[in-house]
Each structure stands twice: as C-alpha cells, then as structure tokens.
Amino acid sequence: MKVLKFGGTSVGSPERMKKLLDIVNANERQIVVLSAVSGTTNNLVEIGHAYLASDKPKATLLIKALKDKYEVFISELFAKAEYLDQAKEVINYHFDLLYAFANDLFTQIEDKVIVAQGELLSTTLYHVYLKEIGVPSVLLPALDFMKIDADNEPIVDYITEQLTPLLEASPKNNLFITQGYICRNSFGEIDNLRRGGSDYTASLIGAGIKAEEVQIWTDIDGMHNNDPRIVKGTKPISHLSFDEAAELAYFGAKILHPQSVFPAQKYKIPVRLLNTMEPSAFGTLISSESETGKIKSIAAKDGITAIKIQSSRMLLAYGFLRRVFEVFERYKTPIDMITTSEVAVSVTIDDTKYLGEITKDLSDFGIVEVDVNQTIVCVVGDLSASSHGFGSRILESIKHIPLRMISYGGSEHNLSFLIKGDDKTETLRSLHNRLFD
Numbered sequence: 001m002k003v004l005k006f007g008g009t010s011v012g013s014p015e016r017m018k019k020l021l022d023i024v025n026a027n028e029r030q031i032v033v034l035s036a037v038s039g040t041t042n043n044l045v046e047i048g049h050a051y052l053a054s055d056k057p058k059a060t061l062l063i064k065a066l067k068d069k070y071e072v073f074i075s076e077l078f079a080k081a082e083y084l085d086q087a088k089e090v091i092n093y094h095f096d097l098l099y100a101f102a103n104d105l106f107t108q109i110e111d112k113v114i115v116a117q118g119e120l121l122s123t124t125l126y127h128v129y130l131k132e133i134g135v136p137s138v139l140l141p142a143l144d145f146m147k148i149d150a151d152n153e154p155i156v157d158y159i160t161e162q163l164t165p166l167l168e169a170s171p172k173n174n175l176f177i178t179q180g181y182i183c184r185n186s187f188g189e190i191d192n193l194r195r196g197g198s199d200y201t202a203s204l205i206g207a208g209i210k211a212e213e214v215q216i217w218t219d220i221d222g223m224h225n226n227d228p229r230i231v232k233g234t235k236p237i238s239h240l241s242f243d244e245a246a247e248l249a250y251f252g253a254k255i256l257h258p259q260s261v262f263p264a265q266k267y268k269i270p271v272r273l274l275n276t277m278e279p280s281a282f283g284t285l286i287s288s289e290s291e292t293g294k295i296k297s298i299a300a301k302d303g304i305t306a307i308k309i310q311s312s313r314m315l316l317a318y319g320f321l322r323r324v325f326e327v328f329e330r331y332k333t334p335i336d337m338i339t340t341s342e343v344a345v346s347v348t349i350d351d352t353k354y355l356g357e358i359t360k361d362l363s364d365f366g367i368v369e370v371d372v373n374q375t376i377v378c379v380v381g382d383l384s385a386s387s388h389g390f391g392s393r394i395l396e397s398i399k400h401i402p403l404r405m406i407s408y409g410g411s412e413h414n415l416s417f418l419i420k421g422d423d424k425t426e427t428l429r430s431l432h433n434r435l436f437d
Helices: 014-022 040-052 056-077 081-103 108-132 156-168 197-209 242-250 258-266 320-330 355-362 390-397 421-435
Strands: 002-006 030-034 138-140 175-179 182-184 190-192 213-218 239-241 271-275 284-287 295-310 338-340 344-349 367-381 405-408 414-420
Touching: 002 197, 014 056, 014 108, 030 108, 030 197, 040 056, 040 081, 040 108, 056 081, 056 108, 081 108, 108 138, 108 175, 108 182, 108 190, 156 197, 175 197, 197 213, 197 258, 239 242, 242 258, 242 284, 242 295, 242 367, 258 271, 295 355, 295 421, 320 344, 320 355, 338 405, 355 367, 367 390, 367 421, 390 414, 390 421, 414 421
Parallel strands: 002 030, 002 213, 030 175, 138 175, 213 271, 239 284
Antiparallel strands: 182 190, 271 284, 295 344, 295 367, 338 344, 367 414, 405 414
16 A cells, blocks of 8 residues: 655645546555645634634634635535535534634644644545545544654554554545644644644554555655755756655755654655656655765755854863753753864754753853854765765865854764855855766
8 A cells, every 4th residue: 555645735726636636546545645735724823823812803804714715716626516515514614613713712722723624624625526526535534543642752553553444444445535744642632743744644654554655745856956946957866765865854855844754764665755746757766775875965954053162171071961962951952963072062953942041051061152044054975984085075165165063974874064044055056066067
C-alpha cells in the first residue's frame, strides 16, 4: 500500500481537486492524506486569534467570509444537486461549529479545534466528490488513530494498532481518505502536528502500516539544489539519503517538513517528492541509499539569533558547557549550531521567545554577545572525512562573505555557516556558481 499526501495548493481549487484522480490510482490500494484548501488554515488561525482576543464581531465576520468562499468552491466542484446538497450540509456543520464558539469560554484548546476544521472540510468534500463520480472510497478520521504523547511525540505503535483494523474492515476498497496535520494529544483533546504537519502525517502513516512508499505531492518537481526563488537555473535532485533530506528540510528547504523524514528513515520507507502540476517528472527519491562523492544542495534558514558566551572559567574546566546548555533546556529553546574555543562558546537559536531570560542567565557565566537577523546556510552532500576538496571549494566560493560561525564534522552530510541575513542572496548565488555551474 502507498501513502499519497497532497498539500493545500494541490486541493486549492475545485479544478485541482478534480485532477487528483489523474494521480491517485483508484485500482491500487492507497491512503490519500489531504491538507486544508490553501489559505484556509491562515483564515482559521485569524478566527481563533479574534476569539482569543474576545473580539466576537470580528470572528463572526471572518467566519462568514470564509464560508462564502467555500460555498463558491462547492458550487464549482459538484455537478449533481444531490451531492451539492450533501456538500452544503458538510459546510453548514463545520461553520455552525465555528459560530458556536462565540457562546462558550474560548481557550487554546478550542483554538486547536478551530484550526482542525480545514483538513476535516477538505477530506469530507473530496470524499463526497468521489461518491458523485462513482469512485468508491473510505473516509478515515485521523482523530481515530493519530495521537501524540505528553512530550508531543507521535505514537507510531498506536497508529498501527488503531489504523490497521480500520483498513482491514474495508478489504474491497482501494482508496482511503484522511486528514493531515491533525491528531489527538495525551488528554484525548484535538491537537495538531504543527504547521507543515501533513507531510509528517503521511510519513507516520507510512511507518505505522509499513507502506511500500510515501509520496509527497506539491507544486514543485522535487527538492532543488538551491532556492529557485533566489537563484536561477536550479535543478531537482533525483536521489537523496534520509540524512541529507533531513538536513535540507531542517535548514530551509520548504518542500518537506523537517520531522517527516525520521519515521520513514526508522522503518526504511522510501519517500518521493513529486509535482502535481507535472506528474510525469521524476521528482526526488529519498531512501537509505544515495550517490556518493557529490554535493547535492544548498539551503538557507533565516531569522537566526547568535549568542556568544565568553568566559575565562571555560579554560581547562569541565562542566561549563553542561551549565550553558541547561539554560536553554530550562527555557525549552533548541540550539541549531554550536562552535567552541578555549574561552568562548557560540550557539544559534531561531526561537527568541525567552531571549531576554536566556541572556540574563548566561551573563552569570561571562560576557554575552547577541547578534540578530542572521542566516544559516548549509551545503549538503557527501562531506565525509574521506571526501577531498569540497571544504576548500565551498569556502573559496564565499571568501568575500564575512562568516560569523562555521560548523563542520558533526555530520558527514552538512557544512554550515552563519552569515548576516543581508548577505544571504549573494552567498547562495556564489555557492551555486562555484559548486554547480
């Protein structure tokens, strides 16, 4: 069985939703994971913010505007009155729920319920559309099998236990439709896998049922060797290892959710990145194998803050780094990069929620310097110790760019460096010209 995930742009219009059957094979057993219709999640987040701010009139206006969009959507999607009426019932149910929150106490719990309506709408409407055109399908509520624990980690064994009998209950059906992104938490409440989580859902389902393959369908023909929005002449990468894909996803390649690689990697489920606009394109295959002796791609992550702690107490001391890291652990702030010397340590973070508290606590250890608006650029490929010349080629190509930090050796697939955000465009283009052209 294969798992196929389609993002918001792939179901962003009635025409595109109809064309999914050009890709989905109704004669092959497949689980189809759908995101919300493009733009819907942002609208729902805005509605939730209005309710959290106790601005019920604004929430009501936003709900009406979104419902109007969906009424136009279904009028173009359905041709038969019977199924158009069913679609209207679906829309009325979900939007009545959104309106009803004006009458209750509104908390973060209800906010997550609101955001979940996007995927519930897209999957139910697609299921009704398949009924209209005579294609059998089963609608599987993700809330029945997708669950995270108290640490917000998905429980793969739970997915296996709950989803397997649901699939076995419909042995004659080939198509199963479910929601990406949404789940239940350890309290049984509606929750989610964070933005971009539909990729994660597909990978987790693939791991849970030991799928033959997971396919991530977007509007780009695979992962490119640089950012096509900035650099001309980029090309899709045909093959990546799981480790290479994870590095690229984490450090800025938007086509893939960073966490979605790990379940597939653990259970050795190949992942393909494919283009709904060009289904015949090969895209990118992510698997346990990859080409060696090559630089694969360049990615960049913006909004980085660098923190340097300088202290003579580091010299010939032990336990210093542990105490530094405990500060970040205390404020639940992940570190991206780290470099050290005898008397200083520099780290980068992208979550600045507790930056003030972190710098205050770190000042007990020494002098603290903070640089904001930084960018991490990573070069990914075969950068193992046995590979020759790549390091010098990379650094030679950006010798005119001031470097704040360099990280090499922590991974055999990644050389990363920190630059000012203003130097990002020049850095990506210089690297591309030297490494690929």
